[in-house]
Amino acid sequence: MTKPSMIRNAALAAEGHQKIEWVIRHMPLLRQMEADFIKTRPLEGIRLTMSIHLEAKTAYLAKVLASAGAQVAVTGSNPLSTQDAIAAALADDGLAVYAWHQATPKEYTEHLLAALDIGPQLIIDDGGDLVHLLHQERRDLLKNLYGGAEETTTGVLRLRARAAQNKLEFPMMAVNDAFCKHLFDNRYGTGQSVWDAINRTTNLIVAGKTVVVAGYGWCGRGVALRSQGLGAQVVVCEVDPVKALEAAMDGYQVMTMDEAASLGDVFITVTGCRQVIRGRHCASMKDGALLANAGHFDVEIDIPELQALAVEEKEVRANIRGYRLSDGRWINLLAEGRLVNLGAGDGHPAEIMDMSFAIQVLAVLHMLQNRETLKPGVHAIPREIDDRVANMKLAAMGLSIDTLTPEQQAYLSGWESHE
Template identity: 50%
Template sequence: MNYQIKDIGLADEGAKKVEWAYREMPVLDILRKKYKNSKPFAGKKIAACLHVTTETANLITTFRDAGAQVYLCASNPLSTSDEVAAYLAREGIFVFAQRGEDSKSYWDNIRRCIESEPDLTIDDGADLTVTLHKEYPRLADKVVGGCEETTTGVHRIEALNKEKLLKFPFIAVNNAMTKHFFDNRYGTGQSTLDGIIRATNILFAGKRVVVAGYGWCGKGVSMRAKGMGARVIVTEVEPVRALEAIMDGFDVMPMDEAAKIGDIFITVTGNCNVIRFDHILKMKDGAILANSGHFNVEIEVNKMEEQKVSKRRIRHELDEYTFKDGKKVFLVGEGRLVNLAAAEGHPSSVMDMSFANQFLSSLYLLNNKIEIGVYPVPIEIDREIARLKIESMGMSIDTLSEEQEKYMKSW
């Protein structure tokens, strides 16, 4: 089959949503127009494991217009927009994704994309990359290169490389300045709170919000929660980041202490069991738990399932857990990525830069012979995307004069 989706009849609705998102993606629009005629990806297959959202649709159709044959699957069982998947299927994209798909379907869809024998891969969390290396080593040997979108995925690919198991070069798109400065900080910051509010309809003002992790995503979440009137507490394991959080005006303490006083808990670390069940036992009745890290391992949900007396779905993407002592806690989006499980992901304007990085980095991999390893986005690509974004916003910046350039290069 060319696609595995919920309902092709949803395509019209998806088309309107994709069109709306595209209005906020001027850099991708520039790239689409620039490469539509030359088609640099002609004859190439791309396997992409991404959140199937309106923004992703615009990236995928940009690749399509540049000549690529694209195979798309979801990078999270709860992140797919069925309307968008239907639109892409109608547009001729090989798309295998359905919101709420079970574990077997999720992994089968990843394998379908791998079995297309891709020339390039684009990943979000490295599930496709790891499956390709473990189960399809022969096909991995033929891949020209890959791009990774997330911090979690970059960590996994770097671990593969460290063990000398990586079979083709990767560009860590997540680490581009025009990605983590904006997507992680402003995108995650806004969309995480958006997901929690949609699921709970709570007021953030006056609440104690505990943010686990003060990387770029944690900075964004903390900044936005503070801006909405919350009293923010940060938990960290890295002393420099913890110090930065203090200097930014936040309280910093271990999770053991924060658990006793927090109202809302948000994990953004990329690690497992950041909120353990023994932390949950210390929380006040009515505490709300949400995860904005890539995988659903940051909150010890399995222990919550084992120890619960009862569980019920009380609102859309909000589950109430009751424990033996009568305490109730509320879990948003099953502990999965909250901004996509309970909302629509990042705003299009920040994904514009992230996906422009994906497009140009893929083109760079195709046009350059690179040894196996994990590489940053070339600085010239990062700066060009920033320049185009500034231009699209109707603004401009200064340039150095010959005298200034000479001065800066002189000892």
């Protein structure tokens, strides 16, 4: 059963349409898919629930899936990243939308559950909240569920942890692990969008500052690269010795957070873990230090410990919460410690999300086509999907590449002779 949309302000639809129309111009892969789907309708009659950061690029993904014939219910995956104008525009287009900006925890859960009320056969998740609710509160929906796709690093980590304990009861495609996702979205998308958000929110210079990046996965690599490009001195904090060594050989300083705390001007957490920056770290930071989180959940910076240190807290600028310590130093937290590139910005560039969402669409189709054989668990994106998206992107950029001749293929696959 589809409930009426739950949005903040339907009058914002025109603004939302304008934003969506802008990104559509810069998403040629999804445009091509949409043109094909209008004719072929590969998702005809399928019910699909999406929980993903609700902004313009995501809205176009939802519209493309609807053009394929799916009945789509859309909700957010983070209360701070939902844009009310986008929600209004999607509802105006006839999609079922359950989300608004700055939803309370109770409202956020209500929105997720409302989106699940359509009884989805397929899901697209971002962070794992839909998967959690399907296993805990809406187990009645499992019987009709084929499976789904997970967008982000944190969500895949949660899926693998659940699967390791044999507690994942349906198949999920690990979209985050696709080459055309993590190599480009996580690295270049995160690197740019994090700094877009920080610069927009603070209006401060980066050059000459020390930026501490916690985590050197693909997202952390991107943040460190863009920090360096903006003229910052970059410190990387890691728990993985191989990644720490890579960061050192990439030219960054590597040290513990305890060592870095007094050196940094800007701290950016990108780990997927919790309590990466603790109260003791905040206690030794410079006056005016900026704290930003680029991980999915608002647990990487220990906000309760920061609050316990503070003798005063207030909004010092839009989307910046200042915490004054007893000696007069201020520590500044951006976007409530939530995902800064979406909580204080518009997220990744459209050209990047065009690739990631193309993989999402193809992963959903793969799940549907292979629903009889895919077992519960976390499944890799087939290489042919990556190659298809990469070839589409190259073509959209007007680029051509070489192909192997039959003789070269035989040479590479053989072992008898290398003459």
